[in-house]
Amino acid sequence: MEEVEETKPQKRQHDKVTLETVIPPLPSKPERIPAPDQIKLERDIKAIERDIEKLKSQKEAIQNIITLKKEGGKAESKDVSVQEDKKSKISSIKDWRGELNRLHERFNALKEEYSNLIEDNKRIKPKIQLFDEEDIDKTIEEIEVKLETTTMPLPEEKKLIQKLGLLKQSRPLATEYKTRSARIAELKKEKDSTWAQIEALKKQVIDTNAEIGSITARLKESKEKLQTEIPQLIEERKQIQEKIKELIEKKKQVNDEFYEEKRKYNEQRQQIQYIEWATKIKEKLIKQEEYKKAEEERKKYEEENKPHPYEKEITQCENFIAYLQRLVPNEEESKEESKEETKDEFLAKKEQRGAQESEQWFGQAKKKTKKKRERGRKKESEPLLALPIELLNFFSFAGIKVPTKSEELSSTIEELEKKRDYFESLEERVETKEEKTNVKAKPAQPEIKPTDFPAPIESQVKEEYGIFKDDGPVPKKEETKQTRGRRNFKRGN
Numbered sequence: 001m002e003e004v005e006e007t008k009p010q011k012r013q014h015d016k017v018t019l020e021t022v023i024p025p026l027p028s029k030p031e032r033i034p035a036p037d038q039i040k041l042e043r044d045i046k047a048i049e050r051d052i053e054k055l056k057s058q059k060e061a062i063q064n065i066i067t068l069k070k071e072g073g074k075a076e077s078k079d080v081s082v083q084e085d086k087k088s089k090i091s092s093i094k095d096w097r098g099e100l101n102r103l104h105e106r107f108n109a110l111k112e113e114y115s116n117l118i119e120d121n122k123r124i125k126p127k128i129q130l131f132d133e134e135d136i137d138k139t140i141e142e143i144e145v146k147l148e149t150t151t152m153p154l155p156e157e158k159k160l161i162q163k164l165g166l167l168k169q170s171r172p173l174a175t176e177y178k179t180r181s182a183r184i185a186e187l188k189k190e191k192d193s194t195w196a197q198i199e200a201l202k203k204q205v206i207d208t209n210a211e212i213g214s215i216t217a218r219l220k221e222s223k224e225k226l227q228t229e230i231p232q233l234i235e236e237r238k239q240i241q242e243k244i245k246e247l248i249e250k251k252k253q254v255n256d257e258f259y260e261e262k263r264k265y266n267e268q269r270q271q272i273q274y275i276e277w278a279t280k281i282k283e284k285l286i287k288q289e290e291y292k293k294a295e296e297e298r299k300k301y302e303e304e305n306k307p308h309p310y311e312k313e314i315t316q317c318e319n320f321i322a323y324l325q326r327l328v329p330n331e332e333e334s335k336e337e338s339k340e341e342t343k344d345e346f347l348a349k350k351e352q353r354g355a356q357e358s359e360q361w362f363g364q365a366k367k368k369t370k371k372k373r374e375r376g377r378k379k380e381s382e383p384l385l386a387l388p389i390e391l392l393n394f395f396s397f398a399g400i401k402v403p404t405k406s407e408e409l410s411s412t413i414e415e416l417e418k419k420r421d422y423f424e425s426l427e428e429r430v431e432t433k434e435e436k437t438n439v440k441a442k443p444a445q446p447e448i449k450p451t452d453f454p455a456p457i458e459s460q461v462k463e464e465y466g467i468f469k470d471d472g473p474v475p476k477k478e479e480t481k482q483t484r485g486r487r488n489f490k491r492g493n
Contacts, residue, residue: 017281019289026275033268036261041254048251052244059240066233086215089208096208100201107194114187117180310423316394317420321413327385328409385409 015021308314385403395402398419403412 017278017285019282019285021278021282023275023278023282024271026272027268033261033265035265036258038258041258044254045251048247048254052247052251055240055244055247059237059244062233062237062240066230066237069230069233083219086212086219089212089215093205093208093212096201096205100198100205103194103198103201107191107198110187110191110194114184114191117184117187308424309428310426313398313423314420317398317416317423320391320394321416321420323391324403324409324413324416327406328413329406 017023385405387402392402394400398416400412400415400419401408403409
């Protein structure tokens with residue numbers, strides 16, 4: 001399958017998402033583009049390629065037929081065309097002619113050497129007495145023996161000596177002649193063999209030329225027949241080529257359609273991813289904005305409704321003012337206290353009313369038997385005020401003088417009001433060193449309310465602490481006492 005370069009979609013650059021960003025809706029299910037089928041694409045491409053290969057095989061077969069017909073068909077007893085056979089024969093003739101030239105050169109060289117050796121033998125042949133070397137040696141030996149052992153006339157002796165000299169001269173010539181004769185015989189054989197090869201090649205060239213002429217005549221005869229057959233084959237080949245082009249174009253179209261669908265699918269997928277991403281970002285921004293607005297509203301509300309930095313001190317001042325205002329005696333109580341005469345009924349009612357108030361604030365107390373007060377008792381000295389320890393601690397903190405008598409309550413209340421106004425005028429709290437160091441260890445101070453303290457019990461007999469004056473020992477008397485106030489006082493001490 002031909003590889004088609006896929007155009008990969010570029011990654012979308014995410015724009016900055018703000019609260020004003022308009023996010024398009026997600027595509028509905030019918031609008032969603034399905035993922036293209038890669039397996040189906042490969043199957044279709046392979047089917048098209050198989051069809052193309054079949055058509056190419058048909059085209060090649062037709063082309064071979066055209067070529068074969070143009071070359072005159074197949075040669076006899078050969079698997080090649082006539083034209084190819086003719087070309088092969090022509091090539092063989094060229095090779096044979098080259099071989100003939102080489103053989104002729106060799107034949108001429110052998111012939112020349114052969115002639116030279118014959119001429120040399122002809123030249124030395126008259127000088128040779130005997131051609132056999134053994135015969136020459138034997139004759140020389142006989143003459144030498146005869147000359148040594150036989151007495152003969154001088155002319156005969158000279159003749160033998162002359163013959164002996166000729167024999168000795170012909171000895172190397174005879175050897176040379178014999179060697180040349182052997183070489184001449186070899187050259188004659190080689191020359192005859194080379195000539196036979198030349199004759200055979202000449203005959204082969206002549207026969208091959210005759211075959212080439214016959215082939216040429218055959219090709220000329222078949223050329224007229226090809227004028228009608230070959231155009232039909234060429235037209236058939238052209239039609240097959242057109243089908244191949246159509247299949248190639250179809251293959252390209254299938255590839256293009258697949259990758260176009262893939263591109264659209266990837267673009268839609270990126271769009272969906274962007275919408276989902278942008279939606280999450282925008283939802284997050286909306287939550288952040290809502291949280292920011294809620295924080296601003298909360299801070300605004302806290303700023304508008306934040307407590308005064310000295311609210312605790314102001315509240316304490318107001319509570320203590322209310323408490324002390326209850327301790328201030330009214331005009332009727334002052335008149336009744338100034339009377340010297342006290343009646344048992346009046347005292348009993350007062351005691352009963354005091355007991356009810358005490359019971360209201362502190363719960364029902366244990367009943368104690370009281371002895372009847374003696375009439376006509378002398379008026380005692382005015383007792384000191386019994387104040388709770390929390391009030392004393394606050395006076396110490398605020399620098400206010402502790403009231404000891406009822407007459408001092410008004411001035412104390414005025415000082416508390418001034419201190420309250422002072423605290424209200426402050427906008428920021430200034431912590432002391434003790435508050436900074438003990439901010440974690442310091443226990444929370446309970447909020448003091450007027451209802452946390454009992455109303456003063458109106459009684460003729462009140463507790464005396466003897467802090468500011470000493471009247472001497474006072475006899476102990478049985479009476480109903482403020483247990484809570486006394487307990488607080490003892491704990492404070």
